[in-house]
Amino acid sequence: MNILEIKNLTKKFADFIAVDNISLSIREGEIFGFLGPNGAGKSTTINMIAGLLRSNEGEINILGKNSVKNSRFAKMNIGVVPQDLAIYEDLTAFENVKFFAGLYGLRGSELAERVHEALEFVGLSDKKKEYPKNFSGGMKRRLNIACAIAHRPKLIIMDEPTVGIDPQSRNYILQSIRNLNDMGCTIIYTSHYMEEVEEICTRIAIMDHGKVIAEGTKEQLIAIITNAKDVWIEVKSNEKIDTNQIKEFNGVKSVKMEENVLKINSEIEVNNLNTILQYLMNHHIEISSLEEKAPNLETVFLTLTGRNLRD
């Protein structure tokens, strides 16, 4: 069963098209990743799915029902963890979760039980009487998650939940996502961190400029670009390297100098390594190491768009 179907969805802000005619289906039980650089349209798409923003065109179905015509049904089945923290500093952790769960009509002992359950799930039970102003960034994020899951939604949407937090909280959140999924929840996870999406998502849509430019499992996405390869050459000093000149070499699709690493993406069938090494030698550039990289989602994005996911 598809928990979510998006058909020809478009959102414009004045003349600017933030989401451009996208269509997608997400099955129950998936951890579905939206991967794309800042401004790709991920949050706008999520806000439309969550019913927080109206589309200009297109349709969204939640468990087979139109989300606009059945907005209460949609809302009850969705939990959103927004990118910007949505918690009240002057309410305790318990009161925060209670407030949000209360918006879904939960009352009395059932409400209290669900709030305890959600706080327990994110590991904040012992902090329930404390105020979030004393929490670390990671703890605030976890509280944000508790607020979104206490009404036991079937579809949980997380918008960049690991931005700006310490590695320990990040791992905790990624593990919580797996646990929620094991408990039967479907997850939509947006990020511009390729590593996280690769790590936890069963299927991925790559977004850029409001469009879904590729969709599939990690393996399927990588298979799209088997005609490309990456070579990373670490040099002692990058001053004398002219990336524009390297870009002109046979088979080179893109070139980037990051710190002291020269990253070259080339067509797989062209052997241009000799030319590149010759260029470096001619310019008396000392090489520290050379590595041929296995393709990953970053390479997929780079090959499809000519740009990096993160600038």
Ligand SMILES: Nc1ncnc2c1ncn2[C@@H]1O[C@H](COP(=O)(O)OP(=O)(O)OP(=O)(O)O)[C@@H](O)[C@H]1O
């Ligand atoms: N309310 C708005 N009014 C005008 N433009 C908007 C509005 N909301 C978003 N945009 C624009 O739409 C585009 C897509 O934004 P969106 O936030 O959906 O991207 P994103 O992929 O989620 O990126 P980020 O990771 O930075 O949030 C951006 O260019 C943004 O500036």
